[in-house]
Amino acid sequence: MASTVLLSLLLSLTLLHPLSLYAAANLHRTTTLFRSLPDFESTSSSAADAPPPTPTVYFEVTKPIALPPSKPCSYLLLQHDFAATYGQPPVLADFKPPSDCPSQNFEKIVLEWTATCKGRQFDRIFGVWIGGVEVLRSCTAEPTATGIVWTVKKDITRYSSLLTTNQTLAVFLGNIVDSTYTGVYHVNISLHFYPAETGAASGSGADLILPISRNLPLNDGLWFEIQNSIHVESKEFTIPVNTYRAVLEVYVSFHENDEFWYGNPPNDYISANNLTGLPGNGPFREVVVSLDGAVVGAVWPFTVIYTGGVNPLLWRPITGIGSFDLPTYDIEITPFLGRLLDGEAHNLAFSVTNALNVWYIDANLHLWLDGKSARTQGKLLEHRASHLSLSAFSNFTGLDGVFVTNATRSIISSGMVMSSHGVVTTTSLQELGYRSWMGMGNDGNKQVLDQVITFNTSVDVDRPSLHSANAERRFSIHYGSDNMDNDDGSYDSVANLTLGFEESVQRSGASGVSRSRVKNVQNAEGSMLVRGNLVVSGLGSTQQEYGYTSDKWCYFRKVSSSNYTILHDQVSRTCRYDRCWPYFARNFLGSTCNGVKKGLL
Secondary structure, X not given: OOOHHHHHHHOOHHHOOOOOOOOHHXXXXXXXXXXXXXXXXXXXXXXXXXXXXXXXXXXXXXXXXXXXXXXXXXXXXXXXXXXXXXXXOOEEEEEOOOOOOOOOOEEEEEEEEEEEXXXXXXXXXXXXXXXXXXXXXXXXXXXXXXXEEEEEEEEOHHHHHHHHOOEEEEEEEOOOOOOOOOOOEEEEEEEEEEEOOOOOOOOOOOOEEEEEOOOOOOOOOOOEEEOOOOOOEEEEEOOOOOEEEEEEEEEEEEOHHHOOHHHOOOHHHHHHOOOOOOOOOOOOOEEEEEEOOEEEEEEOOOOOOOOOEOOHHHHOOEOOOOOOOOOEEEEEOHHXXXXXXXXXXXXXXXXXXXXXXXXXXXXXXXXXXXXXXXXXXXXXXXXXXXXXXXXXXXXXXXXXXXXXEEEEEEEEEEEEEEEOOEEEEEEEEEEEEEEEEEEEEOOOOEEEEEEEEEEEEEEEEOOOOOOEEEEEEEEEEEEEEEEEEOOOOEEEEEEEEEEEEEEEEEEEEOOEEEEEEEEEEEEEXXXXXXXXXXXXXXXXXXXXXXXXXXXXXXXXXXXXXXXXXXXXXXXXOOOOHHHHHHHHOOOOOOOEEOOEEHHHO
């Protein structure tokens, strides 16, 4: 008898919405065992004499935005109900720079997304673009019959130059509403401009941002859609000839057959067991960024789990790390300015190693211009992009076995730029490491995976008054599941999950040296009874510890929930050694908290 878990791998949305009606690329569903279907909650109305229920507030655990004391100038950019928006153009609105603020010098700019929804609906990926520049990529929360609400606040100060001229706001959220999927997303998008205090510096950001995305008009998001491992998408661009620094910010999300790429078995496992139709290509993916045909950067992405992933009850009301504000990845392009400062068009291209459909990728090219020079000059001094080192080992008999994958890559680039700042040499280094262990047991019903990605980057500039940065990141996921067939057309599924996001950053510039650290760990466990491709009952609980420290302030939060109910929620902003230690001791030894050197104890 075929294993239940492999049968669940074949479940797809086509059972409910044939592809002839709805393209899977925009439904953002997957055929892997991680994906569950809309929950079992009843949609019956409350009694007539009962008060209307209070919507459940969903949230992602992260640090609050550090805001200046000034009162913001706030503007509602868009109010829209996203119902039958699949296959439709993005919703557009005009953006005009604020003209009625007491100051046009802004220390902080915050984008706020607030949405409500009631009924039944899948999670939907969405993007927000201003002038073609993506400023937010996120996932909707899955609603309940009694209603939900959630808010995402993002510091977009780095895009401040974009907001000084009239622009077009574009929002794409492909949604379907019918007799089964009834949830309509009611959305408000606002911008909050915080004027700088007298004498305070305005928020830092590039002088110009070029969108490396698709152009309007279109009937989808502005992102490029990467369908497979040989598919390449690209865009031409031209930069001003007085540019002295360039950084490419890359947005990445993964869907359908690759939504859970890190759990996909290798192709030889699928072939040996005649499992046609399962997502494969193994558990390693790499976003490759090329400039005029040469590899200049790579992204090994964090394993974001959207709000319907694994078991939707895990993410109510605490959502998965990064699901409400997907992380972006910066690649220093400054060493290549010597090739770009010719006034000619150049090409940025994106591909994904081992990809299955579908990956959504676009980017923003942040440029710093020399206001004192009509033209800058540059020269590429060194560029070495090692070939991807990828090794895979598998040992299985039938549906049970072990798969081990390891990978490394390094990219180093160095270049010189002559500007009014003098002759400045910038060296960029990316060092990436990957290891994955995946085991299948119980005749394919049981899966365990353990994956760690190290993503370390450095930018060294020989002029201390400019910019240098060093970032060390560690992305980890541990997943275990087991499915049991009940021999009545249903099966029980249990799963446990640990997600980890850790980052240590040191920056230096004209204002001195700054340091920050994040450790964000999420544990979740749940069970479901699935019958007829629908979840009919279940349980989910989540525990999370978040810690942030910097030279200026600290923030810690420990929170847990079970089936919509917050069981414990503790927040501290006290930067004491005994509070820093539990979060950072194992990974950031030698760092300081409130002047105490951990390595001395």
